[in-house]
Amino acid sequence: MPGFELVDQAERQSVLDVFDKSNGVLFAHGFDVRRNNIFRVRDFEKKFAEKFKGRKAAACTSGTSAQYIAMKCMGIKEGDEVITQAFTFIATIEAILACGATPVVIDINDTYNMCPKKLEAAITSKTKLIVPVHMLGNPAEMDEINTVAKRHNIPVLEDACEALGASYKGKATGLLGDIGIFSLDFGKTITTGEGGMIISNKEELVTRCIKFIDHGHDSDPSLPRGKDTASFYGFNYRMMELQAAVGLVQIDKLDHIVEMNRKHKKILKAELAKYTGKISFRRITDENELADTIIFNLETPELADKVVQLLAKEGMGTKNVPDAMRWHFSKYFNQVWDNCGLYSNYGSQWKESDDLLSRSVSLPVMVNWNEGDLERMTTSLNKVFSAI
Ligand SMILES: Cc1ncc(COP(=O)(O)O)c(C=O)c1O
Numbered sequence: 001m002p003g004f005e006l007v008d009q010a011e012r013q014s015v016l017d018v019f020d021k022s023n024g025v026l027f028a029h030g031f032d033v034r035r036n037n038i039f040r041v042r043d044f045e046k047k048f049a050e051k052f053k054g055r056k057a058a059a060c061t062s063g064t065s066a067q068y069i070a071m072k073c074m075g076i077k078e079g080d081e082v083i084t085q086a087f088t089f090i091a092t093i094e095a096i097l098a099c100g101a102t103p104v105v106i107d108i109n110d111t112y113n114m115c116p117k118k119l120e121a122a123i124t125s126k127t128k129l130i131v132p133v134h135m136l137g138n139p140a141e142m143d144e145i146n147t148v149a150k151r152h153n154i155p156v157l158e159d160a161c162e163a164l165g166a167s168y169k170g171k172a173t174g175l176l177g178d179i180g181i182f183s184l185d186f187g188k189t190i191t192t193g194e195g196g197m198i199i200s201n202k203e204e205l206v207t208r209c210i211k212f213i214d215h216g217h218d219s220d221p222s223l224p225r226g227k228d229t230a231s232f233y234g235f236n237y238r239m240m241e242l243q244a245a246v247g248l249v250q251i252d253k254l255d256h257i258v259e260m261n262r263k264h265k266k267i268l269k270a271e272l273a274k275y276t277g278k279i280s281f282r283r284i285t286d287e288n289e290l291a292d293t294i295i296f297n298l299e300t301p302e303l304a305d306k307v308v309q310l311l312a313k314e315g316m317g318t319k320n321v322p323d324a325m326r327w328h329f330s331k332y333f334n335q336v337w338d339n340c341g342l343y344s345n346y347g348s349q350w351k352e353s354d355d356l357l358s359r360s361v362s363l364p365v366m367v368n369w370n371e372g373d374l375e376r377m378t379t380s381l382n383k384v385f386s387a388i
Helices: 009-020 040-050 063-073 091-098 116-122 142-151 203-213 241-273 301-313 334-340 351-358 371-386
Strands: 057-060 081-085 102-106 127-131 157-159 179-183 196-199 293-297 360-364
Touching: 009 241, 040 057, 040 196, 040 241, 057 063, 057 203, 057 241, 063 091, 063 157, 063 179, 063 196, 063 203, 081 091, 091 102, 091 334, 102 116, 116 142, 127 142, 127 157, 196 203, 241 293, 241 371, 301 360, 301 371, 351 360
Parallel strands: 081 102, 081 127, 157 179
Antiparallel strands: 057 196, 179 196, 293 360
């Protein structure tokens, strides 16, 4: 997810402009004259929305806060159950708990995303939200998930933090459920350092999120801020102008990032395909996935370990699988389960996910790779797979 690879003079200049053209006004709101009426966070939201058929977007402080804001604005509360998947980033679980609700964590399938069959079985009268996560760029099976959700009249929040720029059956990830959230942290497709974005086909839901992000402010332009009205409550999850200054430049790089990811992944995957028999690829739900990662699995965890060690010798790292499973697989979220009294048997829970993930290896795909990099990788992969 390589927005950071492309940070250059343009982002630097955009940040300097906050000082040179807007007298250093860092708030997203107010100080209209002093800032020369330039509102970068609002402009960033509009520019981001252009990538999503002009749907309304709400900027906030992080992908984690975006999850929480979206859930609060959908009315998630104590006593509710929220279904999500075992392979995710821990933020998904944290946001559910922060609402006072109970996370119900189900297995993934060979897409490495939520298993729609397990979803149906996990629904109870308390289920109030379903949160599929498009892990490492591959969209979840949204048709099947939406069918189950509609049958039970339960809304869907897409965690698209790792899939900005992907699409599924012609529709952008983020607009496939009732609401979608993105992370703009430093590891993501485009970055603002820290940051998040919320998008929805339901404009009134995004409007509520915008209010929640800013203490409930209606932001009535005819009123001074101190006299502003409020129709919803909130907190402070506002993005700063400095972040939006970077985001305004990065969003223009998104199409290039996605194009290069897809090009490089195709080349690397064709190389890896030579070792079919030794490895199997993750099932991709749509060729217009984000394509910033390749996941494959081996027959046994021991073989996967060996491949990781051999890759390391060749100077090739992995991405999240297996190097950051501690934060991405619910089996390892002991700090959550122990403190919340949930899943007392978490060490042996989620067997199907565990079987798959323990045999899996994930390789990053970078935007700035050149022919030399790709040739070196081809040679290295050859060495690795000849040795197993
Ligand atoms: C799937 C997923 N959800 C949520 C988040 C949280 O985003 P942030 O780091 O912006 O809080 C991340 C970030 O790694 C993520 O990968």
